[in-house]
Amino acid sequence: MKVALYRAKLRAQRAAKDVVGKIVGPVAIGALHLARKFDPDKSARLFGAVARKFGPRFPEQRIGRDNLTAAFPEKSSDEIEAILSGVWDNLGRSAAEFAHLDSVWDYDVEHPERSRIEVTGRSLELFEKLRDDGKPALIFASHLGNWELPAVAAVAHGLDTAVLYRRPNIEAADRIVEEIRSVKMGQLVAAGSSAPFKLAQALQDGKHVGMLIDQHFTKGVDVTFFGRTAKANPLLAKLLRQIECPLHGARVIRLPDGRFRAELTEEIEPVRDADGRIDIQGTMQACTSVIESWIRETPEQWLWLHRRWR
Template sequence: MLTAKRAWRRFTRASQPAFESFVAGYVRFSIWWMRLYPVSWSSNIIGTLGRWFGPWFVVSKVARANLRAAFPEKRSAEIERILAGVWENLGRVTGEFAVLDRIWDYDPANPGQGRIEVVGGEIMARLRDDGRPALFFTAHTGNWELNAITGEKLGVSGGVLYRAPNNRKAADLIERMRAQTMPGLIRAGRSAGRQMVRMLEDGEHLGMLVDQHWGQGVTVTFFGRPAATNPTLSRLARQFDCPVHGMRVIRLPKGRFRIEITEELHLPRDAEGKIDVQGGMQAVTSVIEDWVREYPEQWLWLHRRWR
């Protein structure tokens, strides 16, 4: 006898291709629609909608719990203000994705004149010319997609590790769009490790987001609470003994962005003189915590970082 549960499973499997096509079509239409207008329009519209409606979504319960645990001294009104800002920032990131190729207008000869300003451009110039591999860590702050564009635009060859959406057709569409502005994309998966090692062996540069939960990771302290963190960055730094730098995007008023590249972060070493994996990730996480404390409304509090 066919149980209701088994029938539902059959139905979901049978309808999965149609559902994926629908989602991919929706993403394609949204991108087409957003590219019809000036850069600021879709950012402003979707950002405003995010601020108005986002706090009512169920997932906002996760963000509120995270914010209260991280900032026990803040009152409820302040927590709600930050949460509204989180949703606005996420909405703006979504609206800006379709026009990333139009956002970048940084001119080293006239810094501060366009939408993009860069702090630490001289660091990128050194890395570009020293012939050595290097690692970059970043977080879901500001419009984090701009991190992946920065290296290529400043002449620093390399790649970026990223996690593709679960919807295969939507993932392929998004990857094709990213490839236009982000060369060297490495999709997280079984072959990602080999690709990253090969890239560093060739003296190139690699960036990755390291601020999300990773079940099999090392444990670090983030806002005073234990958090499981992907140790790949520290492991690669240990293997290649290469410099590690931070890079973040800060959203500024009037549709502008500041991209900051830090000087080399000297990670702790063990008794053998090699980079300590757990200690290295703690050092990186502490930098990210400082970033989040400075602009809490620009970080993705919706993620279950602590479990």
């Protein structure tokens, strides 16, 4: 009897998922097409305002509040709510900017003062070294600020890249998302069983492999993140063990008036075990600690709305 009820529950969940997909898919596509009818600044402001208004009505609001309260026990409830409002705003703006990936990156090396993007002098030096040294490299990022822009920036300025990404669960949305991403993001490698082999081959071919590493991964290694144990995908460190190369972090954070600042970290030394091999857990902890330091600077720009701790 229990087995039959469980199977019936699974069938009901699958059916509900299909219905939601048929509704949400066209809505997502429509929203992206709508965003493209406005310039990036106007659509970002509109989507940010809509997300701030309606986002708190979703269950993710409670997840975000619980996460922030645990991560920042010293902050008042008003401070937590203010951060959450910023989180929804950043998510809405990022969604609108995604529709403009072919134009939202605006940085002129010769005239940085005319650009939407700010880049520190040291980050420029590091980027040019990565581009010109003839070596592959691994670059990690997180769901902070506009997390799509590091890959766009790399290609825009001549970095040969391969980027790991996760397909949307909704087929209709997947098609338009892949179409938009394919414009200026280098080689796209969909997450899955073949991804590690494709990324290793990309490194062997001299490419610069990028990936987001700040979400829960069930079979991951334990890392400490804001004082709590979380699971991190070890793929980055495993690739580094297989093909040793420079390792950097990248972020693009928001500034006032629709501007951004792009930064590369200094080269990060991997942690090694007693035999001198790359230590998988230790290296993932080192990268996770960098991401935590970023988030502490601009907590309202990180995606607190997912269950990072399980």
